[in-house]
Amino acid sequence: MMMMKVFRSPARHGYAVEVSPFIPNRVACAASQYYGLAGCGALLVLDETESGVSLVRSWEWSDGLFDVAWSETNEHVLVAGGGDGSLQLWDIANHSAPLRVAKEHTQEVYAVDWSQTRGENLIVSGSWDHTAKVWDSALSHSLTTLRGHEGVIYSTIWSPHIPGCFASASGDGTLRVWDLKAAACRLAIPAHNAEILSCDWCKYDQNVVATGSVDCSVCVWDLRNVRQPVNQLRGHTYAIRRVKFSPFSKTVLASCSYDFTVRFWDYSRNQPLLDTVEHHSEFVCGLDFNLHVPNQVVDCSWDETVKIYTPACLSAGTHSTAP
Known part of the structure; x- marks a missing residue:
């Protein structure tokens, strides 16, 4: 039986969760009223306790919040992206109140991420205005604006390996890899014949990126040869909202979907689907692995819950070792 802890946030529909890089039991959740279509947003900071999940801090925002990322240098600081085009620190x-609000995007900010490589401390944001922006850690101003996508940007993720490099996924069906030094797109992959809502880098291989699409598939790409994906993972029945690689196993990743499920995959296997977790009653939008607790997963849904659990398929021990 899978152990699970639940936090309920009445009238707040979860869009994104991220586990703290510093505090093993701490999670941030970006949420919105009225499914993010109208109303306010809320940023929740939660701690897992022995008995459940407790609220540490919550803030209200005047518009929906769609993504959140913890600082990689300060355990108390996080950044969120809002429906009003703002980033808040x-x-x-x-x-x-927030330490700072930066409002340069002209439409919804749907993605924020904090750089993980040593030697830089930067934030990247992706917006419905088709641009990605890179910011200093104080959000004082954007350092550069990157254009090239022909659709909404849903996801922007720093490479955990290569300084000044991030990937973006867009409604135009492409995955793009950007080089900050050159302020240019290095690679544009026509990854799906549909909108791509999420992308993530493998933690162990700088050349491997996954994409999740409205076409219900997850594609795993080797950036050295992008003519076809390394694997195409099928099983979801509605759009895939988020994909995340495991920090503990090179070929394991998770995906969550508008079909109310979270699925776990090992893309190196002939039968890659490891497990399907069905514990939500609405769209599952947020998903993260805990960096400190092997195989622990956090997700959030439009059903007003955040759930913390360790799926049986990972806790069995077969996928607990890093390469």
Whole structure:
């Protein structure tokens, strides 16, 4: 039986979750009223306890919040992206207002990510205005604006390996890899014949990126040869909202979908689907692996819950070792 802890956030529909890189039991969730279509947003900071999940801090925002990322250098600071085109920098020690609000995007900010490589401390954002922007860690101003996508940008993720490099996924069906030094797109992959809502880098291989699409498939790409995917993972019955690679196993990844499920895959196998978790009653939008607790997963859904659990397919031990 899978152990699970649940946090309920009435009238707040979860869009994104991220586990703290510093505090093993701490999770941030970006949520919105009225399914993000109208109303306000909320940023929740939660701690897993022995008995459940407790609220550490919550802030309200005047528009829906669609993504959140923890600082990689300060355990108290996080950034969120909003429906009003803003990025906000929040500090757990500051109860009332964000440290800073940056509003350069002209439409919804759907993606934010904090760089993970040593030697830089940057934020990347992706927006419905078709641009990605890179910011300093204080959000004082954007350092560069990157154009090239012909559709909404749904996902922007820094490479965990290569400084100044990030990937973006768009409604135009392409996955793009960007080089910050050159302020240019290095690679544009026509990855799906449909909108791509998510992308993620493999934690162990700088050449491997996964994409999740409205076409219900996850594609795993080797950036050295992009004529066809390494594997195409099928099983979801509606759009895939988010994909995440495991930090503990090179070929394991998770995906969550508008079909209310979270699925776990090992793309190196002939039968890649490891498990399907069906514990939500609405779209599952947010998903993350805990970096500190092997195989622990956090997800959030439009059903107003955040759930913390370790899927049986991973806790069996067959996928617990890094290469």
